[in-house]
Structures are given as C-alpha cells and as structure tokens.
Amino acid sequence: MTAVPKELDDEHSQLGNRHPKVSVCIPAYQAEQYLQGVVDSILAQDYPDLELVVVDNNSSDGTRAILEAVKDDRLRVIRNTTTLPVFDNWNFTVRQARGDFVKLICVDDALGPGCIGVQAAVLESVPEVALVSVRTDYIDDDGEVVMGSRGLPGIVGRVPADRVVRQIIRSGANPIGGPVSVMFRRTDFERSGGFDPNYPFLADMHLWVRLLRRGDFYGVPGTHASFRIRRGSMHGLTSAREQLAQSIEFDRLLAADPRWSISTADRVRGRVRCYEQTLRRTVLFASTTWRVKRRGRRPIALKEVVDAGSGVQSSGTVGSLTTVICAYTTARWEHICQSVESVLAQDFTDSNVVVVIDHCLELYQMACDRFGSEERVTVLESSQERGLSGARNAGVEAADGDVIAFVDDDAVTEPGWARALMRHYRHERVAGVGGYAAPVWPEHRPAWMPTEFDWVVGCSYTGQPTELAAVRNPLGCNMSLRRSVLDTVGGFRSEVGRIGSHPVGGEETELCIRIAANDPSAMILFDPEARVQHHVSADRTTLRYFRRRCYHEGMSKAVVTELAQATKALSTERSYTLGVLPRAILRESMSMRGDGFARAGVMVLGLAVTTSGYLNAKARRWLPTRRAR
Known part of the structure; x- marks a missing residue:
C-alpha cells in the first residue's frame, strides 16, 4: 500500500502553484552522504525556469536536516510517512513534477554546468x-x-526512435544512459506508465x-x-547473472515488437555483446570499489584541505585581484578581447587587468x-625576454593586487570564476589556486583524441581531481x-615555457615546486568551480601537433x-603514467569500436x-657534462 506523503513545511516551498518549464526530481533515501x-x-x-522536487523516502539519517538548511525558493520537499519500494518512490517523485519537462536524478549523481538549459532547449524547439x-562521466565514491x-x-x-532501439539491441548495453543523462516530457511519462519494478536492473x-514510442531521440x-x-547503486546490487538474464529477456521483447524491425543479425550481435557488457560492468564495479578502498579516504572537502597543515589560521580577508593576460599575435585578437571582457565582467569588484604584449608592436x-x-585595464609592452615566462614576469611587476x-x-x-579563486585566500597557508579549463x-573533438590527453591543448584532462583538492x-x-x-620565491624561469607557438611548457610546474x-x-588548490573556456585552434587538432x-612536454619535464632538484618533481606524472593511462588504454581497447582503438593507440x-x-633532453644535458670530465 502506498504511503500518503506530506509536506515537510510550507516555508520550504515558496513557489506557490506556478508551473515551471523544467522539474528536476530527486528520490532520496538515507541520502546524507551525497545529497548536498x-x-x-x-x-x-x-x-531560470526550474523547480527542484525532493521526495525524502522516510529517511532516518541527516537527509531531512540537509534539506531544511537549503534556502532556495525553487526547492520543494516532500516526505513520505513510510518507506516506499525504490521504483514506487521514483514514480511518485516524478508525478509531483509541475514542469513540462522532467529530469530524474539519483541522489549520488550530479549535473554539470549548462545541462538543463541544453536539454530543455531541444525539447522546446523540436516537439x-x-x-x-547527454554524455556522462563515470565517477567513483570519491568523485x-x-x-x-x-x-x-x-x-x-x-x-x-527505431534506429535508437536497434542500437540498444546491437550494443547489448544502455547507449542512452541512466536517469541523470535524460530529460523527457511529463505528459509522455504519464502515458507510458513510469518505471517498471519487474526489471530493477533495466527499469x-x-x-x-516506451517513451521512444512517442517521438524521436536527440543525443x-x-x-x-x-x-x-558504487556498490550501493542498483547496478552494483544486481548480480551479474540477473543482469544478463534481464538483458536477454529485454532484447527478446524488443525483437518481438514489429514496430522496431529488429533483424536476426541484430539479435545475434546483441546476444554476444550482452555477455561482454555484463563482464565489463562486473569488472568496472569491482575495480572501482577496490580503488576507493585502497585510497582509503572520503571526498576532499575544503576544511580537510585547509586543515591539512597544523596550526592553520584564517586571515578573515580575501584581498584584491590582478589578472595578467599575455598575448603575442594579432591572429588571436578576437579571443584576446573576449578574454579581457570576461574578466572585467566578473562580480568580484576589487580587481583589475594587466594585458602584456610580448614583442608585437602592431598588437x-x-x-x-x-x-x-578602460580604467581597470593596463596595457604594456613586455621589456623582458621574449616568451611566456618573461611576459608573465612583466605582468607581475605591473600588478598591484594581493593575488x-x-x-x-x-x-x-x-x-563566478574570480570569487571561486579568491574565497580560498582567506586561509594564509593557501599559496595558489587553479581552476578547470574546458576545451572549445x-x-x-577529434574522434581519436582521448580526454586523458587534453593537457596537450592546455585543458583539464581525465586524471585530474574532480572536486576541491590539493595539487602540485x-x-x-x-x-x-x-x-x-x-615576491619570496621569484617569478617564472625563462629556461622553460612557451615562446610564441613553440609547444613547450612546464614553467608553472617548476615555480610551484619552488x-x-x-x-x-x-x-x-584546485577548485573545479573556477572555470574557463579554453579555445583550441584548428592547428592543434592534428596528430602532427599532438x-x-x-x-616537447617530455623535454620540458626533463x-x-x-631546475627543481627535487626527488618528487615528477610524482604527478608517475601516478598519471602508472595509473590513469593503463586503465584508459584498457578501457578503450575493450570498447570494440574503431574510435576506441584509435584513442588507445594515440595514448600509447x-x-x-x-x-x-x-630521455632525449636528459641525454643532451648529460653528455656535455660527461665530456667536460
């Protein structure tokens, strides 16, 4: 029997009876670990036009307290008086939605920036x-x-729709994604009957x-x-044998439906892929659990990072900010203007910009x-040695900010970029803060380009932290x-760093080691909330540039x-080479797709x-020394 729900309190939902365009729904049970x-x-x-509906399925942990602390008019909280079965609660949660479009999110998943806007725009413009x-990142318990x-x-x-269903059969998996990936129309959900509890793994x-019977798909x-x-998810709790049985039965039902035109060849290929995908899921959950246990820690929070050193004191102030933007060519003029204007548009008022032109009179x-x-912009010519290190040092000399x-x-x-960086400087032990760089x-994206190598184009890459963390x-x-x-350690060393379009780097690594x-x-610190969009020029999308x-990265690291004279100078690179890359090469090799094999080959x-x-740089620096002896 379904429990009768009741509102936690009227003050917690100030939306009244208005009908937003999008409803985001979270079914929550014992959710305190991930809910916030x-x-x-x-x-x-x-x-702008969304509501967040959270149904607390009679939790006994800190779920209720977390929700009561959220002061946002867009939030509606409902509490079940008894605990409903999982999929009964999922269906009940979606049926509380008032929006035209609905997105259901399990409490341990998360949305990236812009997700709702992108999906809602499709549903609104293409009836x-x-x-x-959308595509998703798979993350472990530590994020x-x-x-x-x-x-x-x-x-x-x-x-x-029929082509998507055929792809489901042929892949032996779920190419569409889980609930966090999708958005659908509320009326279609009501007509389709909701989630089916008879197939827990494939609900x-x-x-x-069933939704695809009512229209096309957009990826x-x-x-x-x-x-x-994680082991506590529905995928992790369903045995491999049960997953395989449900997958085979699901494929049989689809093949029997004449509207999808599934061929015998599709079914044969799908049956083989079912076995393969079941094995891969089992290995993935087992290896992820092992990695988290081996790491032996919870997700890093700001307080834990700041308190990592003994006797940390909070200064209580943040200070002023000067942003240095170095430029060397007129070919990037449009991007230079966008970069300066984006910094000036930040809501952190005590800030200014220094634009350093590196030996280019026309620019x-x-x-x-x-x-x-512009009152808050200083434009100057670099008087130092040509190259990014010299230009940055010239910018530091002209800057008057505390940061x-x-x-x-x-x-x-x-x-929000400036505030995300500056909030950490109230802690006196914080020497620097960096953020996330998304490639544009x-x-x-070239099909052969693995995300693990996005550092090649100066962007964040798979293997970096995904939450606030201490980094080298x-x-x-x-x-x-x-x-x-x-002022204490000096500026950037000219022995490393980019000169014009010459693809070298490492100057910030050497400085931070110092x-x-x-x-x-x-x-x-690395704070993923301090985000930039980093434009990738067409000449950097070739295998030759890669x-x-x-x-040159190898030469720079040598x-x-x-220069650093430190035994742990390459500790980050070692963990990346011995941990991140082998897993990624194995993953892409097991994908059994042409682009997957290409990415694996490119990583090698x-x-x-x-x-x-x-090794070449090491040898060049070692031989003259050897000969001098």
Whole structure:
C-alpha cells in the first residue's frame, strides 16, 4: 500500500502553484552522504525556469536536516510517512513534477554546468523529440573520474526512435544512459506508465523505449553529467547473472515488437555483446570499489584541505585581484578581447587587468586603442625576454593586487570564476589556486583524441581531481598565486615555457615546486568551480601537433627536474603514467569500436613520444657534462 506523503513545511516551498518549464526530481533515501552535492549541482544551473522536487523516502539519517538548511525558493520537499519500494518512490517523485519537462536524478549523481538549459532547449524547439540525453562521466565514491564522456555511441543528434532501439539491441548495453543523462516530457511519462519494478536492473531502459514510442531521440554530444559507480547503486546490487538474464529477456521483447524491425543479425550481435557488457560492468564495479578502498579516504572537502597543515589560521580577508593576460599575435585578437571582457565582467569588484604584449608592436597598438580608456585595464609592452615566462614576469611587476591570476589570451572566464579563486585566500597557508579549463573545439573533438590527453591543448584532462583538492601545480591557462609568495620565491624561469607557438611548457610546474620547497606547509588548490573556456585552434587538432606537443612536454619535464632538484618533481606524472593511462588504454581497447582503438593507440603514441622527449633532453644535458670530465 502506498504511503500518503506530506509536506515537510510550507516555508520550504515558496513557489506557490506556478508551473515551471523544467522539474528536476530527486528520490532520496538515507541520502546524507551525497545529497548536498547533487542539490548544489542543480541549483547552480543557469536555466531560470526550474523547480527542484525532493521526495525524502522516510529517511532516518541527516537527509531531512540537509534539506531544511537549503534556502532556495525553487526547492520543494516532500516526505513520505513510510518507506516506499525504490521504483514506487521514483514514480511518485516524478508525478509531483509541475514542469513540462522532467529530469530524474539519483541522489549520488550530479549535473554539470549548462545541462538543463541544453536539454530543455531541444525539447522546446523540436516537439517531435520525446527523449534527450547527454554524455556522462563515470565517477567513483570519491568523485574521481573512472571513465570520461560515456554514452551515445552512434546516436548523436536527432535520431529516429527505431534506429535508437536497434542500437540498444546491437550494443547489448544502455547507449542512452541512466536517469541523470535524460530529460523527457511529463505528459509522455504519464502515458507510458513510469518505471517498471519487474526489471530493477533495466527499469530505466524499459521506460526509455516506451517513451521512444512517442517521438524521436536527440543525443547531445557534450558531457554534462556524472554517474557514480558504487556498490550501493542498483547496478552494483544486481548480480551479474540477473543482469544478463534481464538483458536477454529485454532484447527478446524488443525483437518481438514489429514496430522496431529488429533483424536476426541484430539479435545475434546483441546476444554476444550482452555477455561482454555484463563482464565489463562486473569488472568496472569491482575495480572501482577496490580503488576507493585502497585510497582509503572520503571526498576532499575544503576544511580537510585547509586543515591539512597544523596550526592553520584564517586571515578573515580575501584581498584584491590582478589578472595578467599575455598575448603575442594579432591572429588571436578576437579571443584576446573576449578574454579581457570576461574578466572585467566578473562580480568580484576589487580587481583589475594587466594585458602584456610580448614583442608585437602592431598588437600593442591595437590593444591600446581598444582598452586604453578602460580604467581597470593596463596595457604594456613586455621589456623582458621574449616568451611566456618573461611576459608573465612583466605582468607581475605591473600588478598591484594581493593575488595575481594568469589567464591565457584564448581563454574566457565563466561567471563566478574570480570569487571561486579568491574565497580560498582567506586561509594564509593557501599559496595558489587553479581552476578547470574546458576545451572549445573549432568544430568538434577529434574522434581519436582521448580526454586523458587534453593537457596537450592546455585543458583539464581525465586524471585530474574532480572536486576541491590539493595539487602540485594548476594549469597555466587558469591559475592564481599570492603576490607575497611570488615576491619570496621569484617569478617564472625563462629556461622553460612557451615562446610564441613553440609547444613547450612546464614553467608553472617548476615555480610551484619552488614554492613547496620554500615552504612545505604552503598549499596549491584546485577548485573545479573556477572555470574557463579554453579555445583550441584548428592547428592543434592534428596528430602532427599532438606528437610535437608530447615530445616537447617530455623535454620540458626533463628541464624541470634539473631546475627543481627535487626527488618528487615528477610524482604527478608517475601516478598519471602508472595509473590513469593503463586503465584508459584498457578501457578503450575493450570498447570494440574503431574510435576506441584509435584513442588507445594515440595514448600509447603520446606516452612513447613524451618519454622519448624526456630521455632525449636528459641525454643532451648529460653528455656535455660527461665530456667536460
């Protein structure tokens, strides 16, 4: 018998009876571990017309207290008087939605920025589409990415329903994704009957197919959500044998439905893939659980990072910010203007911008004409050695902020970037803070390009933290440092760093190693909420550039190890090489897809070329010393 729900309190829902365009629904039970994170990811969406409906399924932990502490008019909280079965509660939660479009999210998953806006735009502009899905990152209990950008193989863009169902059969898996991936129309959900509890492992897939009877499918190519791989999830609690049995029965039912036109060849291929996918899921859940146990920690929170050193004191102040943007070519003029304007648009008022022109008179004149009258912008020519390190040092000399941020001339800061960086500087042990850099491809990501190698184009990559964490060094295109620290240890070394379009780097790595050597208690933080959009030029999307960048990265790391004179100078690279890359190569090799094999091959190539560059630089520096003896 279904329990009669009741509102927690009237003050917690101030939406009245208005009908928003989108309802995001969370069925919550004993949810205190992950609830705050998923609620924050939803309320941080930039889509204006949404409501968040949370149904607390009679939890006895801290779920209720967390929800009561959220002060946001968009939140509606309902509490069941008794605990409903899982899928009864899912259906009940969706039926509380008032919006035209609905998104159900399990409490341990999360949305990425812009997810709701992207999906709602499709449903609003294309009435014939019944189901919209995005790609997801698979994360573990600690929030670290296990597999990046998963889902939608062969079903990107608008795809007829019968072709999607055929892809379901042929893949032996769920190419559409779980509830966090999709958005659908509330009226279609009501007519389709909701989630079927008779197929617990495939309840979402059963519903997706029934929704596809009412319209087409649209696959959004971007990655806008995170799906958590954990033993306590429905996938983790269903045995491999039961998963396989449900998959085979589901395929049989689809094949028997004449509207989908499933061929014998589709069924044979799907049957083989069912066995393969069941094995892969079992291995994935087991390996993820092992990794989390081995790591032996919970997700890193700000307080834990700040308290990592003994005697940490809070200064209570944040200070002023100067953003240094270095530029060297007129070819990036449009991006330079966007970069400067995005920083000026930040809601952190005590800030200014220094634009450093690196030995290009024409660009200097253009910048003076454009920004010379802007009170908060200083345009100057670099008087130091040509190259990014020299230009940054010139910017530091001209800066007057307590904190100095560095943003590339082809990177655009997102709203809230400055505050996300600056909030950490109230803690005196924080020496620097960096953020996330999302790639903006000229047309689309090359199919052969693995996300683990996005550092090649100066962007965040799979293997980096996904939550606030202490790191050795941030990405150079989106980093900030305390001015007093720079005054103490000195600026960027000219022996490393980019000169024009020459694809070398490592200057921020060497500087941060120097900071740690000078003060072991100093912390460099990575905050994924401090985001920039980093434009990738067309010439950087070629395999030729990939090889050159990897080779020069190896050479740079060889120089860094000598300059730093530190035994742990390459600790980050070792964990990446021994942990992240082998898992990624295995994952792509097991995908049994052409683009997966290509990405696996490119990762092997990238590692080999980087190692070659490192060894070559080491040999070049060792031989003269050897001969001198």
